[in-house]
Amino acid sequence: MKLFFEIIDRYIEPGDASGLLYAPLSEPLTYRQTRRYEFDVEGDAEKVEAFVRHTLLDDVSQEIHSGDEPALDGFRFVLDYGMKPGALDLEKETVVRFFRGLKDPGFELNSLTIRQRIYVFGDGAAEPKRFIRDICNPAIQNWNVIEATHA
Amino acid sequence: MEERPRALLLKFPGTNCDAETARALEAVGFETEIAPISTVTRELLAGIRLVVLSGGFSYGDYVMSGRIASLVTEQKIDAALKEFRDNGGYLLGICNGFQILTQLGLLPEGSLVHNTSGRFQCQWVTLENRAPESPFLKQLPERFEFPVAHAEGRFVTADPAEADGYREKGLAALTYADDVNGSFASIAGLQDESGRVLGLMPHPERFMEARDHYDPDWAGGDSGKGSGYFLFQSLYDAISNSQ
Numbered sequence: 045m046k047l048f049f050e051i052i053d054r055y056i057e058p059g060d061a062s063g064l065l066y067a068p069l070s071e072p073l074t075y076r077q078t079r080r081y082e083f084d085v086e087g088d089a090e091k092v093e094a095f096v097r098h099t100l101l102d103d104v105s106q107e108i109h110s111g112d113e114p115a116l117d118g119f120r121f122v123l124d125y126g127m128k129p130g131a132l133d134l135e136k137e138t139v140v141r142f143f144r145g146l147k148d149p150g151f152e153l154n155s156l157t158i159r160q161r162i163y164v165f166g167d168g169a170a171e172p173k174r175f176i177r178d179i180c181n182p183a184i185q186n187w188n189v190i191e192a193t194h195a
Numbered sequence: 196m197e198e199r200p201r202a203l204l205l206k207f208p209g210t211n212c213d214a215e216t217a218r219a220l221e222a223v224g225f226e227t228e229i230a231p232i233s234t235v236t237r238e239l240l241a242g243i244r245l246v247v248l249s250g251g252f253s254y255g256d257y258v259m260s261g262r263i264a265s266l267v268t269e270q271k272i273d274a275a276l277k278e279f280r281d282n283g284g285y286l287l288g289i290c291n292g293f294q295i296l297t298q299l300g301l302l303p304e305g306s307l308v309h310n311t312s313g314r315f316q317c318q319w320v321t322l323e324n325r326a327p328e329s330p331f332l333k334q335l336p337e338r339f340e341f342p343v344a345h346a347e348g349r350f351v352t353a354d355p356a357e358a359d360g361y362r363e364k365g366l367a368a369l370t371y372a373d374d375v376n377g378s379f380a381s382i383a384g385l386q387d388e389s390g391r392v393l394g395l396m397p398h399p400e401r402f403m404e405a406r407d408h409y410d411p412d413w414a415g416g417d418s419g420k421g422s423g424y425f426l427f428q429s430l431y432d433a434i435s436n437s438q
Binding site for chain 1: 254255257258259262263266267270298304305306308309311313349351352353
């Protein structure tokens, strides 16, 4: 069973998207960054969510969104990126090591994938490929882009 | 020979201010032991008067600063630090240590998140001592300077009014004189109701000597000591006098 959780910082305001790039954008775009966790598990889904809330969520400063759909809306596009399966993801290893130390977590963790998610907002004409080029490292990371769907 | 009060400094993977913090504790008279978290047991706390969590980037600040360290601490010794506090022990958390203490629930509820600047900030700041009777701050003046070095130092609460409440109740022991990182109520340091737990973002251990000050003509250094020395000295005196 696959379960998806996205963690959103409540207190981080949208930043200038030019700050993510080597050269400034001609159009004013903003961005927000969240973190997405993909759990491949066997067992009790409620226990998985309880683990996520206890381990990965800060109740004071963050919010959680469950499900595969992007947590935020109104974006121009979303850049989802993270470590390739064969690359060492130290953050994932830290979380998994902590999980392995739990006495009775109530589920089996087959795999965990952590993705950084960048939402880009605004009406500018910037192409996702500029963001991919400047943010992602193709040697160790992979990515996908979610374009906004307009009704 | 008089017995020196014992301090235990917990070290996590990524802690990097343990050596200078231990030196600061020794300089004022504490007998100090640095213990990697993997070796820490409840029994190790026996006879300890002060537990210190120093600065650094425990577990690479993964998930969020202090989170994994707090979880591992709970896993290793469960609620032993709360019991230690309830039995009269003192706890000091500096920078990453402050972040860990908040995550452990040993301080009034709040969290330390990314600075509003979005950058790591390494600078000197002016602080206001709002708890002059605190065992940690008794020998410090109303205003003094400490260095800060953090990316996640903005103190926030679920509702900003809570942070204002901490100031009114005297729990906001230290505040920034200027807006440094966007902290609610300008909180730089927080104490618990007992007054025996203090967390602060600035680094007192980096200002032990007057010569550590950025200004070689600093007017506050007649004693040859920096303001950080007096934080540790206050604590040493408070603990020695309570023995």
